[in-house]
Amino acid sequence: MKLKFSKMHGLGNDFVVIDGVRQTVTLTADRLRQLGDRHLGIGFDQLLLVEAPQSQENDFRYRIFNNDGSEVEQCGNGARCFVKFVTEQRLSNKRAIRVETARGVIVPELGAGGLITVDMGAPRFAPLEIPFLAEGDAITHPLQVGDESIDITVVSMGNPHAVQVVSHVDTAPVGTQGPLIEHHSRFPERVNAGFMQIVGRSEIRLRVYERGAGETQACGTGACAAVVAGIRRGLLDSKVMVHTRGGQLQIEWQGNGQPVRMTGPAVTVFTGEIEV
Numbered sequence: 001m002k003l004k005f006s007k008m009h010g011l012g013n014d015f016v017v018i019d020g021v022r023q024t025v026t027l028t029a030d031r032l033r034q035l036g037d038r039h040l041g042i043g044f045d046q047l048l049l050v051e052a053p054q055s056q057e058n059d060f061r062y063r064i065f066n067n068d069g070s071e072v073e074q075c076g077n078g079a080r081c082f083v084k085f086v087t088e089q090r091l092s093n094k095r096a097i098r099v100e101t102a103r104g105v106i107v108p109e110l111g112a113g114g115l116i117t118v119d120m121g122a123p124r125f126a127p128l129e130i131p132f133l134a135e136g137d138a139i140t141h142p143l144q145v146g147d148e149s150i151d152i153t154v155v156s157m158g159n160p161h162a163v164q165v166v167s168h169v170d171t172a173p174v175g176t177q178g179p180l181i182e183h184h185s186r187f188p189e190r191v192n193a194g195f196m197q198i199v200g201r202s203e204i205r206l207r208v209y210e211r212g213a214g215e216t217q218a219c220g221t222g223a224c225a226a227v228v229a230g231i232r233r234g235l236l237d238s239k240v241m242v243h244t245r246g247g248q249l250q251i252e253w254q255g256n257g258q259p260v261r262m263t264g265p266a267v268t269v270f271t272g273e274i275e276v
């Protein structure tokens with residue numbers, strides 16, 4: 001069976017996006033991994049599957065799969081590509097679209113100049129609402145990683161993030177510490193590992209070793225989690241420019257109970273079809 005797809009990216013975090021509204025799509029985890037393979041398949045960090053909503057109050061549902069085949073709760077860069085996709089594919093002509101994810105409804109909105117703003121919902125914190133074996137509800141937790149003890153702030157944007165502050169992202173041990181944090185025993189559902197350099201109270205640099213995908217050029221929920229972690233640590237103001245390896249995201253959070261708003265680009269590279 002042939003399957004139509006779009007190949008897209010948000011600041012270099014790349015996706016295969018599939019219309020599951022007008023196509024019947026059944027993909028096993030093995031087939032997902034093959035499609036995500038950058039030599040044997042199309043290649044992607046995540047695959048996004050667009051479906052009809054479960055509730056009539058919403059416009060769509062979208063499912064998110066890492067390239068290791070794991071299905072996850074949320075994807076920030078993916079949300080921007082999602083809204084560009086449904087608009088380009090004429091699946092919707094709305095500017096603000098209500099989309100169901102595995103962890104709540106988000107509202108991406110087409111803005112001026114090709115930028116897209118997404119209400120990513122309110123962050124949640126350890127120990128209550130994140131699969132993290134915490135000791136108390138402090139803002140930072142010590143975590144033994146290899147022979148080092150690091151201080152992390154744990155934030156959920158629907159998906160779990162462990163964020164640490166580093167002096168320089170370019171020399172941060174992302175490749176060595178990243179997988180150790182991702183698979184740390186205190187995160188029974190694994191975790192995304194953020195490495196944040198504070199440039200100023202409204203500017204950071206960020207690298208993220210993503211759960212189920214490794215280091216990516218950018219991570220939207222990681223940028224949201226890092227800004228929330230920095231604000232909770234008293235290091236950042238409410239509007240922050242986040243420099244990722246793939247480009248810039250604007251993140252805003254007005255504090256507890258408030259949603260995180262993310263603004264950034266989305267690009268369609270090509271469309272195609274593939275035998276599945």
Ligand SMILES: N[C@H](CCC[C@H](N)C(=O)O)C(=O)O
Pocket residue numbers: 013045046066072073074075076077078159160192210211212213216218219220221222
């Ligand atoms: N790897 C993440 C999902 C993709 C998130 C990222 N690509 C983003 O833009 O938020 C996880 O397992 O929770």
